[in-house]
Amino acid sequence: MRLTVRTRFAPSPTGMLHIGGARTALFSWLYARRHGGTFILRIEDTDRERSTEAAIQVILDGMRWLGLDADEGPYFQTQRYPRYREVIAGLLASGQAYHCYCSKAELDEMRAAQLARHEKPRYDGRCRNRSAPVPGVEPVVRFRNPVGGEVEFHDVVHGPIVFQSQELDDLIILRSDGNPTYNFCVAVDDRDMRITHVIRGDDHINNTPRQINLLRAMGAEPPVYAHLPMILGADGTKLSKRHGALSVLEYQTAGYLPRALLNYLARLGWSHGDQELFTLEEMVSLFALDQVNKSAAALNPDKLAWTNQQHMMRSAGRSLAPLLATQLRGLGVEPAGVDLGAIADSLKERTRTLREMAEASLFFFHEPDGYEPKAAAKFLGPEAGPMLRQARAELAVLGPQWTAAQVHAALESLAGRLQLSLGKVAQPLRVAVSGSGVSPPIDTTLAILGPDAVLRRLDRAIARAAARS
């Protein structure tokens, strides 16, 4: 019988939840969902110096925004200390762990000597057989790593990976201040939480053999491991605060849709033939760990933006409306008495983010401060006056018939009468009402603005044209 899949996302709350962490979480979540398994959130906060409450909140908020809901947790390692102490006591009793009294200075010296000999720095095990405590020294507990042989595991994305045991030293599992350490806690938790698949960044490949040895010492079978390639900044260098390592919540602020971000992230390291766009459901049903790439991937902001636009285009305007409203408030506009859904529909295929959408929609909410100089020079000169006047008259009689179709018909007939292309009529109107030469189609634009605003703005433009003649 096959075990139920159990995956976990185990961030440490020492910084923000950035794009790399989000991708790791996504793959873990996808794998669990794909196999009807359980996705667990575990906060690895044993570094009490650097872990913060704020960082925990950012992780929780980020996961919620992305919609990566956990079935269990969040668990906190700092709440599991009694359990860790219990396991350590057991390892000590069975001789699989021992006290080490080496001082920091002694260890530094050891490392320096090894480096000088061109060796890999590692603890040489000098306290392995010590039986007597050193007075006045609070010892650490080290794990007695197996000597000789090798540790091999089959990584789902990388294939077989082998480490020689001699590369692994006796790592500290309990600090002298009583705090257990990372590799140890991970091993205990992965076992206790019955994790079946450890999906994490490939910077953890080096930790894997240590954790496997720890697991075996506890009498547990190691889980399946899948190490994901790193995500690099747009410039191909490691993601750091300097190079585009934004918190996922900053993508929310910047106007990205969670499903678009997830889609983009999924395509970083994973693919399904030539398909670029996926719904969440498609990702869940198609995701497979053995299709995951081995090499690191650089962020491509343009493609992210494109992906976002594609998802916006596939969304109903009314579902985008609340998000657009939030963006507008961020720009100091309180949207009221307008059809935000219609605005979103008119703009979703011409803007790449919700923020861009909000910026492009500003003229719907208040009369533009002025006209874009080039557009005004070209379309609002003295010669535009007569046409604008006629358009105004034509539109003014529409009254309750103020719909995009009616506006369109009115302008078309006017263009016919004046022997002008629709473009020659539309462009001056566009500049008159929006202040620039770019907007959604003129009929939709006028329909959304409504008769009052349109006529008022036309009057203003007509006055301006007259003043120039």
Add this chain to the structure above:
RNA sequence: GUCCCCAUCGUCUAGAGGCCUAGGACACUACCCUUUCACGGUAGCGACGAGGGUUCGAAUCCCUCUGGGGACGCCA
């Protein structure tokens, strides 16, 4: 330094020995569509890091080199 991982267009990727004249996507350049901008369409630009093997045949398998990344902490 030692160990581990990685290597296809600028970037994300397809590619499981012949289907490869190496496909798709973003970006870029033309053109088409068009009331602007977009969207959409068509075309173009553009890559198997190098060298050795194995094989009738290698982007694909093996080795070496080179390049990149990661780890080596009483961080996670």
